[in-house]
Amino acid sequence: MTTRGAEMLREELQQLKSEDRPRIIAAIADAREHGDLKENAEYHAAREQQGFCEGRIQEIEAKLSNAQIIDVTKVPNQGKVIFGATVTLYNTATDKEVTYRIVGDDEADIKQNLISVNSPISRALIGKQIDDVARVNTPNGEVEYEVVSVDYR
Known part of the structure; x- marks a missing residue:
């Protein structure tokens, strides 16, 4: 990948870790306060978002660790x-x-x-x-x- 492409992935990774992940954790905590988790749509939606976020973090980290960056x-x-x-x-x-x-x-x-x-x-x-x-x-x-x-x- 090019140096620009690697930098774009690093920026996305930083945003996922520093902004999106804490926001999702807060949404899960807020949804838990509403009570019964079985029928709590907000909780399930936040958990699904968390799964996508964590999956993307792992994907980016794997790409960056295996990438050959060419300037x-x-x-x-x-x-x-x-x-x-x-x-x-x-x-x-x-x-x-x-x-x-x-x-x-x-x-x-x-x-x-x-x-x-x-x-x-x-x-x-x-x-x-x-x-x-x-x-x-x-x-x-x-x-x-x-x-x-x-x-x-």
Whole structure:
């Protein structure tokens, strides 16, 4: 994962531990004061929230402990598409340019032009250099992209 992705996970983990967990514990304690727990919807809802929160905490901690964090800014830019690179592409069929950043699965967000390293377009681009053509198989057929620029920021 990229350094930005790791930082985002650390921020989420901090929020879960310092804000969400105490709020849920307080909600459980408040719901217990209402009496009979068998028919106490607030208590059951808070316990369910607690389960989701604790599960997400464990998931994030596991990802961070197993992740290989790559700071692409420390890699000398040789114009080659690698994990973490920002790539500007020219679609030969539509004459349009698009810019993507290749990131880990957890960071991917197509609305922000962050594509997963495991996506078909990333797999076609990895290893390419400026002016190379990458062919990507899509549901609508093969699309050709020419690599216009590669940035390691």
